[in-house]
Amino acid sequence: MIWLNRSEEALKRLTGIFMSILLTFSMPVSAFAGTAVSFSYPDGAFDHEEMNASVVYDDAFFQKKPTSRNDQLALLSAGAAVAVYNENDIRDFLKTCGFTNKRDSVESNDSADLSFNFAKKKIGKKTLVAVILQGTSSEAEWRSNLDLGFDSNMNTTMVHAGFNKTEKLVHKKLNAFLKKNGLKKGQVCFWVTGHSRGAAVGNIMAKRLTDVYGKGNVFAYTFATPKVAKISEKQAKKYTNIFNYLNPQDIVTQVPTKDSKTLETKLCDSGMINKQTLETALAVLGLDESVNYSFGTYRRFGRDITMTKAERDTMKESFSQLTGADFEDDNVSHNHCQSCYLSWVMG
Numbered sequence: 001m002i003w004l005n006r007s008e009e010a011l012k013r014l015t016g017i018f019m020s021i022l023l024t025f026s027m028p029v030s031a032f033a034g035t036a037v038s039f040s041y042p043d044g045a046f047d048h049e050e051m052n053a054s055v056v057y058d059d060a061f062f063q064k065k066p067t068s069r070n071d072q073l074a075l076l077s078a079g080a081a082v083a084v085y086n087e088n089d090i091r092d093f094l095k096t097c098g099f100t101n102k103r104d105s106v107e108s109n110d111s112a113d114l115s116f117n118f119a120k121k122k123i124g125k126k127t128l129v130a131v132i133l134q135g136t137s138s139e140a141e142w143r144s145n146l147d148l149g150f151d152s153n154m155n156t157t158m159v160h161a162g163f164n165k166t167e168k169l170v171h172k173k174l175n176a177f178l179k180k181n182g183l184k185k186g187q188v189c190f191w192v193t194g195h196s197r198g199a200a201v202g203n204i205m206a207k208r209l210t211d212v213y214g215k216g217n218v219f220a221y222t223f224a225t226p227k228v229a230k231i232s233e234k235q236a237k238k239y240t241n242i243f244n245y246l247n248p249q250d251i252v253t254q255v256p257t258k259d260s261k262t263l264e265t266k267l268c269d270s271g272m273i274n275k276q277t278l279e280t281a282l283a284v285l286g287l288d289e290s291v292n293y294s295f296g297t298y299r300r301f302g303r304d305i306t307m308t309k310a311e312r313d314t315m316k317e318s319f320s321q322l323t324g325a326d327f328e329d330d331n332v333s334h335n336h337c338q339s340c341y342l343s344w345v346m347g
Helices: 002-026 059-063 071-083 087-096 139-145 161-180 197-213 233-237 260-269 275-284 309-323 332-336 338-346
Strands: 035-043 049-057 100-106 114-123 126-133 188-195 218-223 242-246 303-306
Touching (some): 035 338, 059 071, 071 242, 087 100, 087 114, 126 161, 126 197, 139 161, 139 197, 188 197, 197 242, 332 338
Antiparallel strands (some): 114 126
C-alpha cells in the first residue's frame, strides 16, 4: 500500500509537470516577437540615395523598463529615425512592426516646420504611441535650427526657441491624436525617436511627456542630437529614460556653442552650411552678423551616449557595408549622416 501511494504521488507530480509544459507551449505568442524589419532610407551624405538595412522588432522591447538602456531598441529606433526621411519608407517600416500609422507635418511663419509620423499599436494592457520625427529637410528649417531666441537684453532663452516652437506645434497635434483615439493617461505609453533636428525636437518632447506620464511610460532614443536647453547637468540627468546617441566628431551635436562666432566657425568653416545661409538666418532673427553674441551653456535632457574609438572603428566597417563607400573621418556629412548613426548602433 505504501508503494502504491508513493507511485500515485509520483504520477501526480509527473502529470503536473506535463500540464505545465503543455500550457507553456499553448500560450499565445506575439506575432511580432523577433520580427525582421527590412527597410530602405535616404542618406543625405549621398544625395539622398536609398540605402537598405534590416533591424529586429519585438513587442517585448516595450515591456521592459524605459530607464534601462536596450541596445536592440536603440537599433530599432535608429532604423525608424532614418526611415522617416521618406514617407513611403517609414510607412512600410511601421507597418512591418504592426503599427497603424499617420504621416503629418507642421508649418509656421517662423520656419518651425517638421514632418513626422504618429503610429499606435496595442501591447498588453496599454497602447504604444510612436512619435518618429524627421530631421532638417529645407533651408527654412535651418533658420529654425539657428533660432536660439533672445529676450530684450539679448540673452538667449532657457530652451532653444526654434526647437521649442516646433515641439509645441507637434505636441499639439499629438494631443489631438490621443484624443481622437480615446487614449488617456494610464492607458498609453510612448516611443520617441529622431535624427538631427528631429532628435532635438524629440528630446524636448520626451522630456515633456515624461513630466506628464512618468519615466515608466516614455521610451526615448535620439541620434545626432543638438543641445536644447540652458539647464544644469543635474537637471539634464534627471531624465534617465532618454538616451541621446552622439558622435563626438559630428558638429551638430556640438551646437549651440557658447557664442555666435564659434557657431559660425563650426558650421561655415566645416561646410555644414554656407555663409550666406547663416547670414540670412541671422538677419531674419534680427541679429547683426558682425557682433559676437554670448549664448551660454546648453545641454540635452537625458543621458548622452558618446561613440568610443573602438565603436568608431566598428562603425566604419558597417558603414562601408551599408553604403558601399569608405567612411571619411574628415567628411562632415559622413560624421552626421543617417548611415553613420545606424552603422554605429548596429555594432
